[in-house]
Amino acid sequence: MNKKIIELKNITKTFEHHQVLKGIDLTIYENEFLTLLGPSGCGKTTILRIIGGFEEADSGSVIFEGTDMSKLPPYKREVNTVFQKYALFPFMSVFENVAFGLSLKKMDKKVIQEKVEHMLHLVGLRGFEKRNINQLSGGQQQRVAIARALVNEPKVLLLDEPLGALDAKLRKEMQVELKKIQKEVGITFIFVTHDQEEALSMSDTVVVMNEGIIQQIGSPIDIYNEPKNRFVAQFIGESNIVPAIMKEDFLVSFDDQDFKCVDHGFLSNEDVEVVLRPEDLILSKPEYGQLTGTVTSITFKGVHYEIIVNSHHRDYKVQTTHYYEVGTEVGMSVIPDNIHVMHKMKEA
Ligand SMILES: Nc1ncnc2c1ncn2[C@@H]1O[C@H](COP(=O)(O)OP(=O)(O)O)[C@@H](O)[C@H]1O
Ligand SMILES: [Mg+2]
Numbered sequence: 001m002n003k004k005i006i007e008l009k010n011i012t013k014t015f016e017h018h019q020v021l022k023g024i025d026l027t028i029y030e031n032e033f034l035t036l037l038g039p040s041g042c043g044k045t046t047i048l049r050i051i052g053g054f055e056e057a058d059s060g061s062v063i064f065e066g067t068d069m070s071k072l073p074p075y076k077r078e079v080n081t082v083f084q085k086y087a088l089f090p091f092m093s094v095f096e097n098v099a100f101g102l103s104l105k106k107m108d109k110k111v112i113q114e115k116v117e118h119m120l121h122l123v124g125l126r127g128f129e130k131r132n133i134n135q136l137s138g139g140q141q142q143r144v145a146i147a148r149a150l151v152n153e154p155k156v157l158l159l160d161e162p163l164g165a166l167d168a169k170l171r172k173e174m175q176v177e178l179k180k181i182q183k184e185v186g187i188t189f190i191f192v193t194h195d196q197e198e199a200l201s202m203s204d205t206v207v208v209m210n211e212g213i214i215q216q217i218g219s220p221i222d223i224y225n226e227p228k229n230r231f232v233a234q235f236i237g238e239s240n241i242v243p244a245i246m247k248e249d250f251l252v253s254f255d256d257q258d259f260k261c262v263d264h265g266f267l268s269n270e271d272v273e274v275v276l277r278p279e280d281l282i283l284s285k286p287e288y289g290q291l292t293g294t295v296t297s298i299t300f301k302g303v304h305y306e307i308i309v310n311s312h313h314r315d316y317k318v319q320t321t322h323y324y325e326v327g328t329e330v331g332m333s334v335i336p337d338n339i340h341v342m343h344k345m346k347e348a
Contacts, residue, residue, distance in 0.1 A: 002029040002030040002031055002032065003029065003030045003065075004027055004028070004029055004030075004065075004066075005028055005029060005030045005032075005064070005065060005155060005156060005188050006026075006027075006028040006051060006062065006063065006064055006156065006188075006190075007026070007027050007028070007061075007062075007063040008024050008025060008026040008027075008047070008050075008051070008060065008061075008062060008063075009025060009060050009061045009062075009063065010023050010024070010025060010059065010060040010061075011023070011024040011025075011047070011050060011057045011059070011060035011061075011062070012024075012057060012058045012059045012060055013043075013046055013050065013055070013057050013058050013212075014058055019212060020043045020046050020212050021043045021046055021047065021050075021057070021212045022211075022212040022213050023060070023213070024043075024047060024060070024212075024214060025214070026047075026207060026214065026217070028156075028188060028190060029188070030155075030188055031186050031187070031188060032188050032189075032204050032205055033179065033182050033188075033189045033191065033202060033203050033204045033205070034188070034189070034190050034191070034203060034204065034205045034206075034207065035190075035191045035192070035193060035198075035199040035202065035203040035205070035206050035207065036048070036190070036191070036192045036193075036207050036209060037193060037194070037195075037196060037199040037206055037207065037208050037209065037235075038194065038208060038209035038210055038215075038235070039194055039210065039235070040194055042209045042210050042211055042212065043209060043211075043212045044160075044192045044194075044209060045160055045192065048081070048158045048160050048190065048192055050062060051079060051156075051158060051190065052074055052077065052079055052081050052158055053069075053072055053073055053074035053076075053077050053079075054074055056070070057070065064077065064078070064079075065155075078154050078155040078156065079154055079155070079156045079157075079158060080149040080150070080152055080154035080156075080157055080158065081149065081157075081158040081159075081160065082145050082146055082149045082157065082158070082159045082160070082162045083145075083160050083162075087145075088133045088141060088144055088145060088148070089133065090132075090133050090134055091132075091133075092132075092133065093129065093130050093131060093132060093133075094120070094125060094128045094129055094130070094131050094132075094133070094136070094144055095116055095120075095129040095130065097133060097144055097148055098116045098119055098120065098144060098147045098148045098151055099112050099116045099151075100148065101148065101151065101152045102115060102116070102151060102152070115151050116129075116147075116151060117129075119147040119150055119151045120147055122147070122150070122181055122184060122185070123143040123144075123146055123147045123177075123181065124143060124177070125140065125143050125144065125147065128140070138165055138166055138167075138170065139166055139170045139173070139174060142162060142163070142165075142166065142174060143177075145162070146162070146178070146181065150181070150185060150187075153187075154187065155187060155188065156187065156188045156189075156190060157182075157187055157188070157189050157190070158190050158192075159178075159189060159190070159191045159192065160192045161192055161193055161194070162178075162191075163175065163178075163193075163198070164193075171198075175198060175201060175202055178191075178202065179202050191203065196235060196236050196237070199220070200220040200223070200224060200236070201220070203220055204219065205217065205218070205219060206218060206219070206220055206223045208223060208231075208232050208235060208236070210231050210235075215228065215229060215231050215232050216228040216229075216232045223236055224236055224237060225340065226340060227239075227275060227340070227342065228342065228343075229342055229343070229345045230273055230342065230345045231345065233273075233275045233340075233342065237277065238277075238278055238317060239275050239276065239277055239278070240275070240276040240277075240278065240281070240316050240317055241273055241274070241275055241276075242254045242255070242273065242274045242276065242314065243271070243272075243273060243274075243344075244271075244272050244273065244274040244341070245269055245270070245271060245272065246263070246266040246267070246268070246269070246270045246272045246341060247268065247269060248268055249263075249264035249265070249266075250262065250263070250264055250336075252272065252274060252339060252341055254274055254313075255291055255311055255313040255314070256313070257290055257291060259290065259334070259336070259339055260336040261336050261339040261341060262336050262337055262339070263339070263340070263341035266341065266343075270343075270344075271344050272341050272342060272343060272344055273341075273342045273343075273344055273345070274339055274340065274341055274342070275339075275340040275342060276316070276334055276338070276339065276340075277338065278306065278316075278317045278318050278319040279304075279319045280334055280335075280338035281309075281316060281318040281319075281332050281333075281334055282332070282333045282334065282335075283307075283309075283318060283320055283322070283324070283330045283331065283332060284330065284331040284332075284333060285330070285331055286329045286330060286331045287331065288331045288333070289330065289331015289332045289333050290331070290332065290333045290334070291311050291331070291332045291333075292311065292312075292329065292330065292331050292332070293309040293310050293311035293312065293316065293329075293330060293332060294309065294310050294327065294328070294329055294330075295307055295308070295309055295324045295325065295326055295327065295328045295330060296308045296309070296310050296315070296326060297326060298323065298324060298325075298326060301319075303321075304319045304320060304321050305319070305320055305321070305322070305323060305324075306318070306319055307319075307320060307324060309330060309332060311332065316332065318332070
């Protein structure tokens with residue numbers, strides 16, 4: 001495991017009687033690409049601002065390489081931020097924008113030249129040095145903003161929804177690009193997004209948040225396959241979430257059927273919830289299914305069809321490459337590995 005670079009310890013923050021962060025504990029490691037993921041308003045930007053020093057927590061501490069930096073002003077932190085609004089200087093050239101921080105530090109002209117050229121190369125903007133900012137596309141401006149932050153060689157880069165303003169295709173390209181840049185420079189990225197696909201495809205670690213509380217921390221695969229609760233399961237992907245009873249270890253019951261599963265450690269007969277991904281439900285003839293149901297709709301989605309099957313208890317969303325007429329009676333099965341049992345979430 002890499003060395004710890006930042007630790008947040010029991011951070012709380014209240015704005016106008018509204019508690020926005022409710023005790024955030026988070027450890028971030030060197031070279032990690034960590035993403036804060038959650039719906040708008042859940043407190044992601046506030047966490048970044050507290051790490052950057054633009055906002056002070058009400059309680060708790062921000063530890064940087066073992067030292068409390070809660071009271072340090074932003075410019076004394078080895079952290080740089082790329083905001084959603086890039087805030088580039090419109091009257092300066094690309095070169096001048098990237099060189100700005102280094103010029104302020106009165107660094108040697110030749111060293112500045114080298115560093116800026118290196119960064120522009122890294123973000124794919126070699127040859128754009130003399131261009132004006134308003135002669136650049138949104139994606140190119142985004143790259144300038146990243147180069148400008150990275151040229152200062154921060155130990156940590158904070159990125160607050162930096163791709164939010166780009167159209168879908170460019171956004172995908174920049175996701176790949178950013179990940180590549182992060183690997184090349186080897187510094188810690190703390191990335192904020194409300195887009196689950198973006199978070200899953202780019203990150204080493206995803207932190208899922210809701211209403212000022214961390215719901216789950218894990219690798220993208222863990223978060224997708226082993227969501228800790230209904231919120232994470234729903235936020236991360238389209239899921240069937242079914243109320244169930246954990247009869248005993250490795251045996252769960254829903255829709256009046258018993259299913260073998262791989263989960264254990266629950267109370268006997270505990271009320272639980274089961275996550276079934278649409279791609280994990282297997283359709284068959286009715287007599288071969290663990291459950292049966294009726295196809296009530298079918299929608300072509302490009303790679304697959306999305307089908308709704310009514311099991312007489314509830315609707316299930318199913319993905320399949322086969323076409324079924326509405327009204328067809330089908331069987332539905334799921335292998336034990338693809339049944340994921342969760343503790344029931346307490347209603348807030
Ligand atoms: N300076 C502020 N004053 C008052 N309320 C704020 C301030 N900053 C953020 N908030 C509120 O705190 C909550 C969390 O905001 P934010 O951290 O920006 O969420 P996110 O980035 O996840 O969308 C929101 O309800 C927002 O309106
Ligand atoms: Mg935000």
